[in-house]
Amino acid sequence: MSSPNGGRPPLALLCSAQFMLTLDFAIVNVALPAMHRDLGFTSGSLPWVIGAYALFFGGFLLLGGRAGDLFGRKRMFVAGLIVFTLASLVGGLATVPIVLILARALQGLSAAAVSPAVLALIAAGYPQPAERAKAMGVFGAVASAGFAGGVLAGGILTETLGWRSVMYVNVPVGILLVVSALRKLAPDHQGHQVRRVDVPGALLVTSAFCLFSYALTIAADKGWGAGSVIWPMVAGAVLLIAFLILETRVKEPLVALSIFKIRSVTGGNAVAFLSGGVMSISTFCLTLYMQQILHYSSIKTGLAFFPQAFVVVLASLPVAKATMKYGPRPVLVGGALFLLAGSLWLTQASGPDSYLSHVLPGGVLLGLGVTVMMITTAFAATTGVPPQQMGLASGLYNSLRQLGVGLCLSVAVAIAGLGALGSGVDNFKTAFSLSAGLSIVIAIVSAVLVPGRKPAPVAAPASSAPAAAPSREPVAVTD
Structure with a gap:
């Protein structure tokens, strides 16, 4: 995939789309109390403003990524942006809770098309490892800036213009992105078309991931022993096993397991699965810690996250260069050690005066580790993949990372006894200790499973030639 002038797809456009998605997730979290007051949410229905998005985003990521391979990444990118923009408008106009929840579900569904397309377009458009690493560095920096900006912007917009503004802000941005994409992205190759679509496989895997996402969404509230959590997890596991069996028997599988x-x-x-857990635990706990223990306002909490976000932006390109120079394995092990150090530092935080002594340095160390994980896992998970399977690889990466976020956070919340209100210092110490333990596992997994040397670049197809049909054969990667 290239731009109309024969060059690479415009990185600024792709990263801007990812920035909007990340910004939206963070910005809505801050506006939840105002939504509760204005629309009359019950205590049980309010979490679905977040849960509906997570359910459809996590459930449809793999299908969205593969659809980009089959039907064209530009098509999925543009269509997803259009739906996301319309859903944001509907959400801003909502007068009853159900409309806002449905709009958030539609946002999650459309984001599941856009996010894998962004990563696939970057990976396929920058086939040389050094160029791709730099592009991933920019991608990681922008995604982090979107989160930090969302926390702060959400507080400012909610307190000055009302919660509806956090939904409306996506509308002009989405329109600009759609217009830019139609002008600057090259048409999809006809070679993306396939004779048959693995509909049974798509239904099985999407249903499985939706069930997993649903269980994880309600686990913190219902408890892991509740039947409403256990049965969706069991049903999801059964459907996933059925999907894996099916994929070994069909001629044109949705997921070529040889990948x-x-x-x-x-x-x-x-x-990515494990590090998504550490990132979600640390971000969730730091947000609650600063509001409940340090008694920060939403705006002050956003400002307090800025040093961490600044470190991510500053370190992104050096991390990309280190990944190319030393290979992903040692860089990921080093990143896990940063996560470990930051988590252990935060276990020593003890009260209202702990921001400068513990929260700030611990958050900065976590920021360095997060930088490594965002950039180097995305690079590794799309390295050695044939161009016609980049959407699949991107969908897998996003799906597993999202499941790691939900599963690990739900487990940590349950074990540490963290609630929306009334959590004490000891509860946070337990959660940060779990984050530290998970960081050790990440270091071990990185050392054992991740290749140590740089793989050869995968040649991108010429702009005038159609993409080949999806292949079951993997590309070798040296250790």
């Missing part, structure tokens, strides 16, 4: 023979894909996804 897992590519060691960088397997290792990168395993680390």
